[in-house]
Amino acid sequence: MRTADPRQLDLFSAGLRASDGPADPRLPPIPPADLPPGARRRTLALDDGMLDYVLRRARRKTIGLHIRDTGLMIQAPAWATRAQIEDAIRHKAAWIREKLRDRDRRLELLALQAGQWRAGGRIPYLGVAIELQLDGARSARYEGDPAAPATGDRLFLPLPDTADTGRIQERAQAWLQARARIDFEGRLQRCLDQAGQSIAGWGLSSAQGRWGSCTSQRRIRLNWRLIHFAPALIDYVVAHEVAHLKEMNHSPAFWREVERLCPDFWTARDTLRRQPPDTLPLI
Known part of the structure; x- marks a missing residue:
């Protein structure tokens, strides 16, 4: 495990630092x-x-x-x-x-990525596939409920039909990050209330090697790419970092605290261990 001052804890001690691919x-x-x-x-x-x-x-x-x-x-x-x-x-x-x-599976997924960034392309958002569309509006528009998305919902990006894949990806990423900030804020506050804890602050990260981190100064960072995943996985990462406010280690006491905050955390933990951020096929 890497250490720093202030002390930082990786979400997982080993799996996320391997640059292993499909x-x-x-x-x-x-x-x-x-x-x-x-x-x-x-x-x-x-x-x-x-x-x-x-x-x-x-x-x-x-x-x-x-x-x-x-x-x-x-x-x-x-x-x-x-x-x-x-x-x-x-x-x-x-x-x-x-x-x-x-490694080969990841490279295959990355090869498919080029086809996502176009009108009609589909990207994962909170565990479901939503469709990208382009229009000439001034801002992005979500057709559906962004807090409870359904498969087939459409995200309209303020771009002309001639926009290239780079611009489409950039606009979609900006929207996803904005939604991540809104979504994670609520999940984090609910978990802090449940744990009886407080923090000095939190923010989004783009780390390639971890899904979340917590420092000894009580600052939490959450990888914005979690917005691709189903809510149960996001809730686990939030609970993991909040548990570090009580136990700055990965001891049995720490895992008991995680389980108290997120009783069904085992499934989510195993899923994320198989899917580190640097292998995510989108964005």
């Missing part, structure tokens, strides 16, 4: 445009086929395995022999294959 075995790994200084490409024969990886020597005490969009990266100390490195890879082969499959 993996369809039919998709070849994307080779890096340039290798890091001193790095070399290697190939290892495993029981289920050949595995390509990049090896880089580093000033560290152990052999590190990292999954990037470009594939498997190994960072090894100078003393480690190639045989030792490959033994480490074989020992973690199942984990590597799983993470590469995750």
Whole structure:
């Protein structure tokens, strides 16, 4: 877990910091445009086929395995022999294959993203799919109840029919962030009242590695991309951060407080652990 002053707690201690991505075995790994200084490409024969990886020597005490969009990266100390490195890879082969499959799935989703930012494109909002439309109005207009959206509701963006995907994405993102601020404010206040706690302030974040954070100065930040998800998942993140106001750790006492504030938190926690912010296919 990363630490800072003031002390900050990640929403999850490990899962969100992995830059792991999705993996369809039919998709070849994307080779890096340039290798890091001193790095070399290697190939290892495993029981289920050949595995390509990049090896880089580093000033560290152990052999590190990292999954990037470009594939498997190994960072090894100078003393480690190639045989030792490959033994480490074989020992973690199942984990590597799983993470590469995750990487390929994410890359496939990202490839589909380009088709979202157009009139008629659909984006997730509070757990349902809403449709984007363009009109010449002065401000965005939501057709439906933005506090209780239904599948098929339409969001009209103040853009001409000729708007490119970049402008459409920018306008949609601005609307989603504005809604996130309204929605999260209410959820956070209700949870604080339930917990009997107060905060020095809160705000939205765009962090790639965490869904939320709480500092020892009693400031909470919530990732605005949570607005894509169903309310139960947002409520869990809010409860997680509010629980840190009482327990600035991830001890059993902390999880008891989370459960008190959000009794069915297990399902939401497991869902979000499988979907860190940097793998979100939209925006």
